[in-house]
Amino acid sequence: MRARGWVASSLPLWAVFGALLLGMVLVGVAGAHPLRAYGELLRGAVADVFGLSTTLVKATPLLFAGLGVGIALRAGLFNIGAEGQIYLGGLAAALVGLYLQGLPSLLHVLLALAAGFLAGAAWGLVPGLLKVFRGVNEVITTLLMNYVGILLISLIVSGPLIEPGAPYPYTRPLADSALLPVIIPGTDAHAGIVLALVTALLLHALLARTTLGFYLRSVGLNPSASAAAGINVRAVLLVAMAGAGGLAGVAGAVEVIGLKHRLFENFSPGYGYDAVVVAFLSNGQPLGVVAMGVFFGALRSGANIMQRSVGVPVAIVFAIQGLAVLFLAASLAVQRRWTLPTLVAAPRSEAPRLAASIGAKHESS
Amino acid sequence: MSPLEYVLVLSYLTATVRLTTPIGLAAMGGVLSERSGVFNIALEGMMLFGALTGVLGSHYWGSPWAGTAAAAGVGAVLGLLLAYLSVTLGANQIVSGVALNLFAFGCTTFLARVLLRPAGIEQVPAFQPLVVPYLADLPLIGPVLFRQTPLVYAALVLAPALTLFLFRTPWGLGLRAVGEHPRAADTAGLKVAQMRYGAVVASGMLAGTAGAFLSLGHLNLFTENMSAGRGFIALAAVIFGKWHPLGALGAALLFGAADAFQLLIQTYNLGVPYQVPVMLPYLLALLALTGLVGRMAPPAAAGTPYRAEE
Numbered sequence: 001m002r003a004r005g006w007v008a009s010s011l012p013l014w015a016v017f018g019a020l021l022l023g024m025v026l027v028g029v030a031g032a033h034p035l036r037a038y039g040e041l042l043r044g045a046v047a048d049v050f051g052l053s054t055t056l057v058k059a060t061p062l063l064f065a066g067l068g069v070g071i072a073l074r075a076g077l078f079n080i081g082a083e084g085q086i087y088l089g090g091l092a093a094a095l096v097g098l099y100l101q102g103l104p105s106l107l108h109v110l111l112a113l114a115a116g117f118l119a120g121a122a123w124g125l126v127p128g129l130l131k132v133f134r135g136v137n138e139v140i141t142t143l144l145m146n147y148v149g150i151l152l153i154s155l156i157v158s159g160p161l162i163e164p165g166a167p168y169p170y171t172r173p174l175a176d177s178a179l180l181p182v183i184i185p186g187t188d189a190h191a192g193i194v195l196a197l198v199t200a201l202l203l204h205a206l207l208a209r210t211t212l213g214f215y216l217r218s219v220g221l222n223p224s225a226s227a228a229a230g231i232n233v234r235a236v237l238l239v240a241m242a243g244a245g246g247l248a249g250v251a252g253a254v255e256v257i258g259l260k261h262r263l264f265e266n267f268s269p270g271y272g273y274d275a276v277v278v279a280f281l282s283n284g285q286p287l288g289v290v291a292m293g294v295f296f297g298a299l300r301s302g303a304n305i306m307q308r309s310v311g312v313p314v315a316i317v318f319a320i321q322g323l324a325v326l327f328l329a330a331s332l333a334v335q336r337r338w339t340l341p342t343l344v345a346a347p348r349s350e351a352p353r354l355a356a357s358i359g360a361k362h363e364s365s
Numbered sequence: 366m367s368p369l370e371y372v373l374v375l376s377y378l379t380a381t382v383r384l385t386t387p388i389g390l391a392a393m394g395g396v397l398s399e400r401s402g403v404f405n406i407a408l409e410g411m412m413l414f415g416a417l418t419g420v421l422g423s424h425y426w427g428s429p430w431a432g433t434a435a436a437a438g439v440g441a442v443l444g445l446l447l448a449y450l451s452v453t454l455g456a457n458q459i460v461s462g463v464a465l466n467l468f469a470f471g472c473t474t475f476l477a478r479v480l481l482r483p484a485g486i487e488q489v490p491a492f493q494p495l496v497v498p499y500l501a502d503l504p505l506i507g508p509v510l511f512r513q514t515p516l517v518y519a520a521l522v523l524a525p526a527l528t529l530f531l532f533r534t535p536w537g538l539g540l541r542a543v544g545e546h547p548r549a550a551d552t553a554g555l556k557v558a559q560m561r562y563g564a565v566v567a568s569g570m571l572a573g574t575a576g577a578f579l580s581l582g583h584l585n586l587f588t589e590n591m592s593a594g595r596g597f598i599a600l601a602a603v604i605f606g607k608w609h610p611l612g613a614l615g616a617a618l619l620f621g622a623a624d625a626f627q628l629l630i631q632t633y634n635l636g637v638p639y640q641v642p643v644m645l646p647y648l649l650a651l652l653a654l655t656g657l658v659g660r661m662a663p664p665a666a667a668g669t670p671y672r673a674e675e
Contacts, residue, residue, distance in 0.1 A: 026472070030479045078459050136654045139406060139459055140604070143597045144654075147647045155640035273467060280460055313478040318471025325464035326450070333456035333670075 011331050012281040012292070012324075019323035026319060032310040044305025045298035051305070053187035057259055059297025061086065061251040061268065063196035065275030066293045067203055068120075068247030070284035074207065075240035076220040081127060081142025082248040083272025084149030085120040089249025090256045091153050092119035094263035097174030097256070098161075108177040112257050113195075113250055120249015121242040123149060128241025132234045138241070146272065157265045169265035180258040190258035196293075199247070203286040216240055220284075248272060270318070274300075277321040281328055296321065371505075377629050378509040383583060384628075385614075385621025386520045387412065387575040391599035392606065392613035393520075393527055394571030400531065400608055401564030402544035402666040403451050406462025408572045409596025410469025411440045415576020417473045420587040421480065423489040432489070433516070433577040440573020441566050443469075448565040452558050455670030466596075474589045481587060491585030492516065516578045520614070523571075527610035540564055544664035547671035557671050572596065594647065601650035608664060616653065620646045 024034035045055050065082040072079035092115035100108060127141035158169035180190045207213035218226045219236045227233045251271065260267055274296055282288025296317075303314040366374070391408045398405040405411075415436035423432030447465060450456040480486070492514035501511040510521075531537035542550040543560045551557050579595075580587045598620050605619075606612025627642030 026475060029476070078463070080463060130655060134655055137604075139463075140597060140600050141651060141654060144594070144601065144647045144651050147594050148644055148651070151640040151644045151647075155638055155644075158640075159638055273470075276463060277467060280463075313475050315471050315474035315478065319468055319475055320471070322464050322466070322468025322471055325460060326468060329456040329460045329464055330450055330454055333450070333454035336455070 011335065012283070012288070012328055015281065015327035015331060016295070016324045018327045019320045022323050023316060023320040026316050027312055030312045030316070032312050037306055037310045037312050040306040040309045041299070041302035043302070045302030049184065050187060051301060053184050053189035054301040054304075055294065055298045056184075056189045056193045057297075058300045059294045060190075060192040060196050060258065061255045061271040062274050062278055062297055063193070063200065063290060063293040064251035064254060065248040065272055066278035066282070066289040067196075067200060067286055068124075068244040068251070069275050069279035070282060070286065070289050071203065071207075071216070071247065072240050072244035073279050073284035074220045075216045075237060076223060077128075077131075077237060077240055077244070078139045079124065079127075079142055079241065079244045079248075080139055080276055081124065081145050081149075081245070081272070082251070082275045083268060083270065084142070084146035085123045085245040085248035086252035086255070086268045086272050087149040087153040088123040088245075089116035089120040089252030090263055090267055091156065091252075092116050092249065093178075093253030093256045094161075094171060094174060097178035098171060100178075101175055103175075103177055105177040105179075108175065109180060109257065112178050113253050116249040116253025116256075117246040118249070120252065121246035124245015124248070125238065125242045128238045131241075132237055150266070153263070153267075154265045157263055161263065163262075171263045173262050174257060178257050179261055180254065188259060190254075192254040192258040195254065197290065199250075200286040200290045207286065212236075212239070248275065251275070273318075274321060277325055280325050373629075375505065375508055377625055378505070379513075380625035380628055381618070381622045382509055382513060382517060383621075384624040385618045386517045386582065387578045388595050388599050388602055388620050388624075389520045389524070389614045389617035390516070390575035390578065391572045391596055392602035392617050393523055393610050394568035394575070395599055395603035396531075396606070396608055396610050396613050397527070397540075397564045397571070398568035399603060399667050400544045400664055401540050401561045402547060402664060402669065402671070403448070403561055403565050404458045404462065404668050405444075405447065405565065405568050405572075406459055406600065407443065407447055407465035407469070407596075408568075408575075408599050409592055409594065410462075410466035411443050411569050411572035412576035412579065412592040412596045413469045413473045413590070414439050414443060415573035416580040416591050417477060417576075417587050418573070419577030419580045420486065420489050420585075423491070423581055423585075424486045427490055429490055429492045429577075429581045432581055433574060436573040436577035437570040438573070440569035440571070440576070442569070443573070444566040444569020445562070447569065448562045451670060452561045452565070455672060458668055458670075470590060473587075477587055477589060488585050489581070491581045491583075514578075514582050516574065516582055519574075524610045524614040531610065541664070543671075544666055547666050547669075551671070551673055557673075561671075572599075575599075598646055598650050601654055604663070605650075605653040619653070620650060623649045 027034045027037045044051050046052055065086055069079050069082050093112040096112040096115045127138045127145060130136040130141050131138045157171060161171045162169055163172045180192055182190050207217060215231050215236045218231060219233050223233050256263055278289055278292045278296055282292045299317045303317045306312050307314050391412055395405055395408055418439040419432040419436040422435030423429045447461060450461040451458045494512045495515050497511035501507045539555045540560055543555060543557050547557045579591055602613050602616035602620060605616035623646040627645055630637050630642040631639055
């Protein structure tokens, strides 16, 4: 049993490992030497201060959005809409950075972050309301809202907000007071990563030590039992969706005030989808999100170098991510079978039940 | 109608039928899968793989039919994978589907860069319109419905055929039973796992074919992420169509009409920013899901793995 327990708790690592192994096949298809390609990937991610700073920059939005998707996951909700929420958060932060002037920097930054949170939360609340009051599967609504959000920002940036004379849809630069400071001089690495780590610790404490955290976990594990125990399940689900959207919104805000310093059309290269992977692989545990987020940030950072030096397209990273989640889904299911006879000890790492989360009637098995 | 208006209406309706087809094919796949008790969130990814495979098959075998067959085959393989995960292993269907979509996006983008560009594959043999004799000469309806590519007809024929299959044959009854109450179906001697495998594989084939239609039906090339959320709109069509093949095709028609509308606006440059009409089908799908047609009830056992008592 002990060996099995060890294997079980390290399942996400095995899933990533398996995905990297299969990724070697893809590297081979691209005509490169797998080990050399991975060597370049690693080199590009951590070998020097620029690689490291790129890793941190790319990890930052993944952490915020991953924490958001993770919170929803803990409450049994599949928020696949982080990408759209990132865009809304970026827009709100940009508006604060563009139109509020003459504020002390700390206040301005906090306002931009708060605006990002609120906009993302509002965007996340819509699928939450639809689910709670109309019984609509949140997976489809969040997915569809991604497209609406991305197009909405594109519309605003290429119309009312576009910088006059810009060759490509982007806004004027934000006020300096709204920008996050750089933490590694001479690189792009900004204070967003510090904020993300603090947020992860706070969320860890929230889940582990507060009543709200207990309600979230309880609803995620068994909504009907939670309802029977007097928890307002609907309210908890709404809080989870709003919080999830809010955190993804902060991801967008931080990307805009930390790195881009303007709002660009299509400014997120799919961070919201990566965040889903990060959250699934860490089972919504905030500290796990940190580990997985930094890892996938490193993959993204190194992939650019790999593409330049051995010609393997960056898109291989997305394929590897998908494979990792596939492996994890499969291994969780296998693990559940192993542990079925000793169910009492098992469900700590079990992903929340689907049937409950979509509100479908299901067999009481 | 002035000749100009006639041409406008004609091109709008023709585009509607053309854009309905991939959504409708995928949505019918979704109906089959969900009726058997398995959510197929991976329609989008299966379409992407279908689109890429269609182009590769059409290029190497010189015929869009071969490309479509290859696309359906790859869809079947992905369906098999999803069925193995969700039926045999009992893995979380949402997570598996999302993972398949992510994998499909990454893998097709990757493979397109590795396989298409270096080999110089761009335009490939595509489907030509198949003119139905006599019917094609009808005013308006003729050109709109009967001068289309073969897969359009396939979608039109498939909807009633699947309806008959689901609601008038013992197999269809069994499939629905397996999705509503697998334990009862099992007790009655139905092979739950087998039927679910069949349904999910068939749904993969339909989604793969839908993808081939995207790349071979009118564009004859593959572009990255060319499904652009149509697989998710198809999922909305499944719900909007109340898990019925004809309903799903009807809902797909609605989304196809919205899609064609955005094309029309863009083509005639009416001064509306392109984002507004492009957003339309997604907004419409969201509105549809809010329950404009009343409360929706999915097949009771959809999403739950079934395991016989051991």
